[in-house]
Amino acid sequence: MFSQSLAAATIFHGAHPEAVSEFVNRHIGGHHLDLIGGENRAASLSFREFAGFGLSRISYGNHVRVKTPALEDVYHFQVVTRGECRWRSGSDKLALRRGQALMVNPDEAVDLEYSPACEKIIIKVPMAVMNTVQGTDSRANVRFSRTPVDLRGCPSLTSVLDAVFAEFDEVPEGEPSEISGSYREIILKKLLKVFPSNQDEMTSGAKLPPGIHRILRFIEENVKEEIDVKELSEVSNMSTRSIYNAFSRAFSTTPKAYVKQVKLRNLREDLLQGRCRNVTEVALDYGFSHLGRFSSDYRKLFGELPSETLRLLG
Structure with missing residues (x-):
């Protein structure tokens, strides 16, 4: 390169x-x-x-x-x-x-x-x-x-x-x-x-419909739970199709991928703040049952394995 x-x-x-x-x-x-x-x-x-x-x-x-x-x-x-x-x-x-x-x-x-x-x-x-x-x-x-x-x-x-x-x-x-x-x-x-x-927040946040703001708040408040699009539809009073279109325009991703990113970012903060004993514990706490896939997704987002985050903290 x-x-x-x-x-x-x-x-x-x-x-x-x-x-x-x-x-x-x-x-x-x-x-x-x-x-x-x-x-x-x-x-x-x-x-x-x-x-x-x-x-x-x-x-x-x-x-x-x-x-x-x-x-x-x-x-x-x-x-x-x-x-x-x-x-x-x-x-x-x-x-x-x-x-x-x-x-x-x-x-x-x-x-x-x-x-x-x-x-x-x-x-x-x-x-x-x-x-x-x-x-x-x-x-x-x-x-x-x-x-x-x-x-x-x-x-x-x-x-x-x-x-x-x-x-x-x-x-x-x-x-x-x-x-x-x-x-x-x-x-x-x-x-x-x-x-x-x-700038992502400033330029996209003002354009989001009220229903999407309710969805984002719901995701943050229930970040450790399993969240599906049906729940998001009920929270926002929006159709599934409207939710997918809104997330595509605002975040260039799907609702499912967005939820995963929020989970990973919150999980990483728990690792950095020492709020967990080990990687397996915090991964399961956030609903990541497939640890190999979880580690791969974590590394793609942050450039390091979750175990490396813990090791750097020490």
Whole structure:
């Protein structure tokens, strides 16, 4: 994934991790670097600005820990292209592997642990640029949820990024691209579509019929129970067909899939808050009797197995 991206913009290769860290502090985002496993001169970094973004490819080549304070006025789109990165913020803990991506919000301090083989693509998006996207709600800044996304399941976004990197390599540094503005708008809209955010709630919530609001409240209040569409129809006074159509328009999914997502998100919160003794107990509590299928669905949504969530908590 993005194997040759930014190859023409190499700043460091075979460097000391602290040299890369110093550049990152100046151009990408402030942080503190701790070397955990030696000081191999195997770090590399490529960087260039394009279409209002800061594009970088980073590998520290060592087992390191990176503590990042609030980013102030920028977002970070981070995708792991090799190795593993453990991500912590407050009570949330994740293990991101190849192909998995996350959005980091302004004012969100994070604690990252890179494996020696870990490599990332990071796109720095100024808040002012994010707020230019047409269709976003101007009442509040965009805030992304802490939900990793596997880009291997998002071919349209990866294709756009590949096109941007190709355009980037064709345009000499310092020379503006005639279509960079178009790329910027497309990337921003793709990020908002792929990564869950408060914009989903603001743009869809106001358009939902009253019956759907009653359904959402019912799901939250009965999240550990078995919920079928017949019950939702009775709660909302809507036909089954109307419910399916409304969920398709508002959430791009079915009522059954939506209920499963709510269950998984609440279950994960129970794991992170230590409100259960083990994975089997909490899975059965939420009605997941097929543990293998449950673990697979959990990993697709959060990028890690439920057992890994518990292990990270410890």
